[in-house]
Amino acid sequence: MKFTLSWLKEHIDTDASLEAICETLTRVGLEVERVENPAGKLNGFVVAHVIEAKQHPNADRLRVCMVDPGSGTPVQVVCGAPNARTGMIGVFSPVGTYIPGKDMTLTAGVIRGVESNGMLVSAAELGISDDHDGIIELPPDAPVGISYAEYAGLDDPMVEINLTPNRPDATGIVGIARDLDAAGLGPLKNRAIKPVESRFPCPIGVKLDFVPGDQHLCPAFALRLVRGVRNGPSPEWMQRRLRGIGLRPINALVDITNYITFDRGRPLHVFDAKKVAGNLTVRRAKAGEEVLALDGRTYALDDSMVVIADEAGVESIAGIMGGEHSGCDGNTTDVLIESALWDPLNIAGTGRKLGINTDARYRFERGVDPAFCVPGAELATHLVLDLCGGEPSELSLAGRIDTKREAIVFPWSETARLTGLDIPTQETARILEKLGFEILPTPGNADRSYVTPPTWRPDIDGTADLVEEIIRIAGVDRVPSVAMPRRSEIAIAVLTPLQRRTQTARRALAAEGLVEAVTWSFVSKAEAELFGGGAPETALANPIASNLSDMRPSLLPGLIAAAKRNRDRGLADLALFEVGQIFEGTSEQDQKIAATALRTGTAPRIGSGRHWSGRAGSVDAFDAKGDALALLDALGIATGGLQVVAGGPAWFHPGRAGTLQFGPKGIIGHFGELHPGVVEAFDAEGPHAAIEIILDALPPAKTRATKIRPPVDLPTLMPLERDFAFIVDRNVRATDMIRAAQAADRALVTDVSVFDVYEGEGIGEGKKSIALAVTVQPREKTMTDAEIETLLQKIIGNVVQKTNAVLRG
């Protein structure tokens, strides 16, 4: 919403500065977004008298002028304009003035041997029009010496406010003035409107043609004919105001409607009566109907939209834009003035559907003041009669105007209850009355009153709304900050176990050398399908782009795509992770938190890139497994019962992936290398080692009565370590060999690790050699050689028996 300072002062008598006005507007909730003063660019330009203009001695097309800028001391100026002549009144800029049209600051100079100390300027040089046919000529009575901006009425700052949708009243300048008056900058001027004296009945009838239940689409429609008008340009004062807020003056009749739209927040429409065939009908549009609107475009209508039609067809899109056919132009002699009420929701819907944003729609979709429907028509008639002459008909009104408002029972203590600020009742009452609220006492109870909102505030319907009105005018800055009482002196833990695990998972994965990415919650359908998603249920009906169409079933597609983008920038060794939501469906339970990591290129767990100090190969399934186990450890998940089962979902390499589970129904995630086909689908290449652990699936932490830990086991005797190498079939799982060794004596065998794996020459086809290091921890007493030997034989025996192993010699 825009207005100019002078226009505002039509409605409020104030000597407050522009700054004070803007500050107050923002303070009361009409946030000032922009202030522009065209005069700001015209500093230094003054109205001046050309005392004498004579031919330049050395140039045919130049004149030497003596100019009086009002100071009484003439200044010599060399001027090239053909219209520079003795006695004229023009616009002068002294040396040092910034010339907006030329983007330069004027300096003194010598032109063809003659000194020049300023400039007589054209409108183009001022940047106020494209007219550069000579210098500006002002009427002979223009006062010499005053600033040109002031003279030309350009010294009128434009203010734009960012209007919230609940304030239809402030779509009119009078509404803005009312707020300022309430805030103490008034008083408001009384701009009462008297009905015009009509000469004859309105000859054109209006029918509101709606089925029962649809009447709300047009509660009322006022129409008046003014015949015998002369439509030409509107007067300069009106044009200046319209231009001041960025509107283009068109002709007096159209300008009047625009003027009242901004002045009062009351949009109107004018029809050229001679172009209207028969009577008017207000009705729903019929599917297939079209209208050529005033913006020169043709709109296809449907039956959700309301139109004004005559016997020939649609003449106007109700409350949004008139039709080109019956628009007013310079030949209009008889004009129909429409002032109607429309349904805000319907107007908003039609505007959105047709993609039309007009000043009328802006107001009708917020809700115009029903009580101003008729006065608006009267005001427009007055202006038409003043500016264009003519004879007014009676105002015909179809429908019914309902201006009744429910009173709100308002306890005076309500403001203090909600804001903590105790505002005196008298001040509260003054604010409400200034804003147009009516206050009536409730019989027998002085603590509360009946407060009735004005017709221009459809947004007010309860006590909280009244508190907002009171506090915004009284000033939110008056509300003192009050410390909230603490719930406990020392803050208590508030995170849920899952929230804590989510935080820890991020830190743990980052500590593994992975960089956290945050990718989109949506992926393409093809990507979703690759990872078990892509069902119609989880597809967006209105995706912002086709590659962001489906809710992600996994964080992997986002990370693979991210890795690919980075690789395309020349960074090949990537270690990325994300901890975030994935979607198996649309219900609350279908949303899970996944902790997902991806390593590519040569970014294994021991560092990134090739390195002189050691392993420099590509990432593999064991990097992923390492990440997974490090994560589980950081989360405090007891891995005693954790099973690592070969294989994973289809997007993993079938031979290089594992499933982590606590029993077949307790799957917590997967690790391994991604399927080469999946990698290729992303146009990527090379091994991709990934983990995806579902944090919701992890076993809950055990809750114990105390924080006491079990007693520590600190044997006093030295442990001993023995190595064994076995040859087994290639498909024997290392984990079974370890278990078999451990089973020999669970108390004494405290650790079994694999320190070598060999396949190849010397051990036979389909075989592999696994070397185990077994740690034996004697307990109560030192073990004798015989006891040790017995235990070692049992270990060997167990492994041989369980895995068909052969001990290497």
Place this chain on the structure above:
Amino acid sequence: MSTDLLPGTDQLEVQVLAAVAGAQDEAALESVRVGALGKKGSISALLATLGKMAPEERRTRGAEINAIKDTVTDAITRRRRELKEAALVIRLATETVDVTLPVRPGGTQLGRIHPVSQVTEELTAIFADMGFSIAEGPDIETDDYNFTRLNFPVGHPARDMHDTFFFAPDSSGERKLLRTHTSPVQVRTMLSQQPPIRIICPGRTYRVDSDQTHTPQFHQVEGLVIDRSAHLGHLKWILEEFCKAFFEVPAVKMRFRPSYFPFTEPSMEVDIQYRRERGEIRFGGGEDWLEILGCGMVHPNVLKNCGIDPDKYQGFAWGMGIDRIALLKYGMPDLRQFFEADVRWLKHYGFRPLDIPTLAGGLSS
């Protein structure tokens, strides 16, 4: 009786000392020692002769021979030390490495935390200290929780497909959507929990919007306080305390501007005063205002819609963009980079794995 030395004794001493001095390594020295002082050594042999001597002679000769033994022992010890030192010098020289060779960085040097996660933890730390719990809800919401119960009027533009992501209607005709704010979590909390309520709801939110300052997904944190007396003065205090703590400045100046949201009444937008210094935003002074959040007293209709009696209970709520306050605090130039996963950006604006924000240690290092 002659007091002369036994013939050859002095030569023996000279010979042994020469052999000690001539030993080039510890093994050679050891064989010299054995040759002189071992069981069958030359000096040991001399000592063995003492037993057959008369006591008088034994005393004199014994002193002489023991003196030689001591001299030789000392010499051997010295020589051993010399040889050891020389060997060490050689070993150290051969063990020299090029310490300028680069080493592999460890995990904590390589890994980084995304600013959105870091800032979420920062504000969690602050509000947890003020006694707020962290409430969460699903990203895929119902129209009822996202709009209707929050007092959005029918036909509000936010309910349109231009602004909100929708899913296809399910078998019951219900059309779910991606939440446009974290406010549905307020609804869920109020429906499941009786006042007093003090929660913040951080989470991911979505709007059909994509330009330089908007991304179709973003992160928001909302706060909600409901009890019998929570009022605007408390809200102002909480937000002021939060901004001071979050931006890590001793004082902030905030401006509460009346505004409009369907779910609060009165509603306000809050600006924070700032200035620019060498291109950086500084809070705690200055001339300009920057909008950072929206807030207000919870609308009585919202309380009613969530089963709370607005005559008994009252409260306030606020919401702000996590990405946006991260950007204001840490100076990222562009919101769109947040979800690009450009490793160069993540390494620059990300946080070290052990930079865990705490109130005791400071939110940021």
